Amino acid sequence: MGPPPARSPTKSPGVASAVSQPEDYEAVAHQAETTIEAGEDESSDAGYNSDNYSSTTTSLGPSVRDYAFENGRRYHKFHEGTYLFPNDEPEQEREDMKHAMIINLCGGKLHYAPLEKPQNIIDLGTGTGIWAIDMGDEYPSAEVLGIDLSPIQQAWIPPNVRFLVDDAECPWAYAKDHFDFVHVRHMTSSIKNFPKLVKEAYDHLKPGGWIELQELFFQAQCDDNTMPADYKLTHWLSLIEEGLAKFDIDLLSPKKHPGYLRDTGFTNVQERVFKVPIGTWPKNPTLKKVGLYNRCMIVDGLQGNSMKPFTKALGWSVEEVEVFNVEVRKACENAKVHSYFPFHVVYAQKPLE
Ligand SMILES: C[S@@+](CC[C@H](N)C(=O)[O-])C[C@H]1O[C@@H](n2cnc3c(N)ncnc32)[C@H](O)[C@@H]1O
Structure with a gap:
């Protein structure tokens, strides 16, 4: 078992002929928030970029690359404050x-929906x-579009992959009945209105297309009574949940996702739930590695994940957060506690008719 992987470009510059580099990030201009109007001549100097995705897709220039800074950390600037x-x-x-x-947890699978x-x-x-x-590598004949509030995507990408700065919670400017697959992962601490997001996905999927949501359920579980009642990680998570609720975010939404999909009209709703150990306590070598990554993921994320929910929503000082997090870190590193997070994979199909 090696250490967690260092971040490195997926594609090496040595295969530059096979890859493209996103030199100029684009952002989707949502009409309510910009003065740029849909339908303007795309070849004009206004910066419109013609593409298959949207008549309102435009290059917004440097603004989408700007960042906000707080407590020594960097945050997104486009629709500032949306992601905490x-x-x-x-x-x-x-x-x-x-x-x-x-x-690793999913045996190398990128998705469970049966894509054809x-x-x-x-x-x-x-x-x-x-x-x-x-x-993009697995499906070279597909066009893969990744959208995010931040222009932080890797530089070397396969030619069939594109990135846009866009807000997934704004009305989608993409064509209806267009996508074969909508993928959502690790977004429970971001999304304010999952039913609305799922409805946008439904409208923009082709009949027969699939949606998949893969989410950790942030409540520590334990099957062998080794997790104490006053487990500090549990305490931290409940405070994060409370803080996010003040931003209208439901941290525990994954259990509701199958219902949201059914209510929207999706069929073939299927769910798989995995256990993601916290720490290296499992005997199984794969789960041991997964547990190591998970513990690093939690411990390395304590500061960044705590700051806005604790200071902005719960009124804690930065110093109080730092002191509290020392105890949370210790709890995560206690190998006697066999805790884990459930990981919910839910996928569903838009009906053919
Ligand atoms: C926890 S990361 C998950 C990244 C990725 N889905 C993955 O699984 O590797 C959440 C990402 O969602 C982005 N995000 C949050 N809210 C968003 C929104 N409304 N629209 C687009 N991106 C958003 C954040 O900028 C961040 O990069």
Whole structure:
């Protein structure tokens, strides 16, 4: 078992002919928030970029690359304040480690929905774009679009992968009945209105297309009574849940996802739940590795994940948060406690008729 993977480009510059680099990030201009109007001549100097996705897709220039800073961490600037967690290099490394954790947990699978020759795939909140890039490799004849509030995606990408700065919770400017697959992962601490997001996905999927949501359920569980009643990780998570609720975010939404999908009209709703150990306590070597990644993911994320929910929503000082987190870190590193998070994979199909 090696250490968690260092962040590195998926594609080496040595294969530059086979890859493209996103030199100019684009952002989707939502009409309510910009003065740029849909339907303007796309070849004009206004910066419109013609593409298959949207008549309102535009290059917004440097603004989408701007960042906000607070408590030594960097945050997104486009639709500032929407996402409460950092987007800087340490956070990107942590997100890539989370990807490795889930891929190990799922035996190398990028998805469970039974895709057949997908042509158009969208990844909502793509982060570093690591999943989208892997999908581009796995389905070379598909077009993979990753959207995110932050322009933090990797530089070297396969030619069939594109990234856009966009807000998934705004009305989608993409064509209706267009996508074969909508992918959502690690977004429970981001999304304010999952039913609305699921409805947008439904409207923009082709009949017969699939949606998949892969989410950790952030309540520590234990099957062998080794987790104490006053487990500090549980306490921290309940405070995060309370803080996020003040931003209208339901941290425990994954259990509701199958219902949201059914209510929207999706069929063939299927769910699989995995256990993601916290720490290296499992005997199984794969789960031991997954547990190591998970513990690193939690411990390395304590500061960045705590700051906004604790200070902005719960009124804690930065110093109080730092002191509290020392105890949370200790709890996570206690190998006698055999705790884990459930990981919910839910996928469903838009009916053919
Ligand atoms: C926890 S990361 C997950 C990244 C990626 N889905 C993965 O699994 O590797 C959440 C990402 O969602 C993005 N995000 C949050 N809210 C968003 C929104 N409303 N629209 C687009 N992206 C969003 C954040 O900027 C961040 O990069």
